[in-house]
Amino acid sequence: MMYDLIEVEPKLNKKKVAGAIIIVLLAIALIVFIILKHTKKNEDAITNSTAENEIINEVEEKTAEETQEAEVIVRDNPNYTEVGRELMSNIYHSEEKIAYLTFDDGPSKSVTPLLLDLLKQENIKATFFVLGSRAELNGDLIKREYDEGHYIANHGYSHIYGNIYQTPESVLEEYTRTRDIIKNILNTDYDGHLFRFPGGSSGGKYNSIKVEAKKILDENNIAYVDWNALSNDAAGAKTKEAIIQNTKDTVGTKNSVVILMHDAGDKILTYESLPEIIAYLREQGYNFKNFYDIMK
Numbered sequence: 362m363m364y365d366l367i368e369v370e371p372k373l374n375k376k377k378v379a380g381a382i383i384i385v386l387l388a389i390a391l392i393v394f395i396i397l398k399h400t401k402k403n404e405d406a407i408t409n410s411t412a413e414n415e416i417i418n419e420v421e422e423k424t425a426e427e428t429q430e431a432e433v434i435v436r437d438n439p440n441y442t443e444v445g446r447e448l449m450s451n452i453y454h455s456e457e458k459i460a461y462l463t464f465d466d467g468p469s470k471s472v473t474p475l476l477l478d479l480l481k482q483e484n485i486k487a488t489f490f491v492l493g494s495r496a497e498l499n500g501d502l503i504k505r506e507y508d509e510g511h512y513i514a515n516h517g518y519s520h521i522y523g524n525i526y527q528t529p530e531s532v533l534e535e536y537t538r539t540r541d542i543i544k545n546i547l548n549t550d551y552d553g554h555l556f557r558f559p560g561g562s563s564g565g566k567y568n569s570i571k572v573e574a575k576k577i578l579d580e581n582n583i584a585y586v587d588w589n590a591l592s593n594d595a596a597g598a599k600t601k602e603a604i605i606q607n608t609k610d611t612v613g614t615k616n617s618v619v620i621l622m623h624d625a626g627d628k629i630l631t632y633e634s635l636p637e638i639i640a641y642l643r644e645q646g647y648n649f650k651n652f653y654d655i656m657k
């Protein structure tokens with residue numbers, strides 16, 4: 362009996378020890394497993410955050426690049442200084458051949474984007490005499506004109522002679538209203554300081570109003586310009602050929618040409634004529650400028 366007991370006890374102890382060892386080994390394995398898993402998680406987290414940082418850095422670099430690009434295009438706001446006054450009074454006189462392409466009555470959804478594509482392709486900076494009433498409807502196009510380096514000038518709000526030429530003061534009122542619309546769209550202090558009278562700055566039924574309006578504009582540091590060449594795309598020219606011929610004829614042998622064209626919604630022929638007009642002016646030795654070269 363005693364013997365049996367003695368025999369049984371070591372057997373039991375051996376089993377217990379073996380069991381305990383297995384449990385300890387399992388526990389160690391579990392701990393090692395947990396530690397390894399935790400370390401891996403941390404590594405992943407570090408990798409992830411590194412990757413995130415890289416993405417953030419890339420985004421920041423990209424933004425910086427884009428800002429840099431934008432800074433190249435965005436110019437100082439125009440100003441009408443004494444130098445500008447001198448240059449404006451000689452706008453039609455120059456030693457070198459200069460062509461100012463000017464587009465009135467826009468922007469329009471059907472013509473302006475095509476025109477901007479073409480001007481970009483030709484690397485020409487033009488001048489747009491925009492209407493406030495059109496700018497209100499096409500803010501994105503005003504922004505595009507500005508971003509792409511074109512000069513945004515002012516053609517009043519309504520283009521209705523009975524409204525804009527009601528009094529000399531109403532000319533300034535339409536200028537100011539349009540300027541404020543442009544400022545809001547661009548979200549800058551932009552003021553082109555440059556006006557073009559609908560129908561021209563002199564003559565016609567409203568000549569006496571225009572005479573007084575010019576004085577008021579001048580007192581408010583606003584220049585005005587007409588044109589000395591035109592495509593006649595607003596009145597008369599019904600074909601591409603006629604538009605091209607009218608432009609060639611009126612450019613003639615002048616050195617400095619301010620060419621009147623339009624980018625209202627129905628002026629698709631103007632856009633279609635432009636490649637040939639540009640090629641002709643280049644052939645004749647003209648360099649293209651816009652009013653950023655004057656209003657500094």
Ligand SMILES: [Zn+2]
Nearest residue numbers: 465466559560
């Ligand atoms: Zn007009």
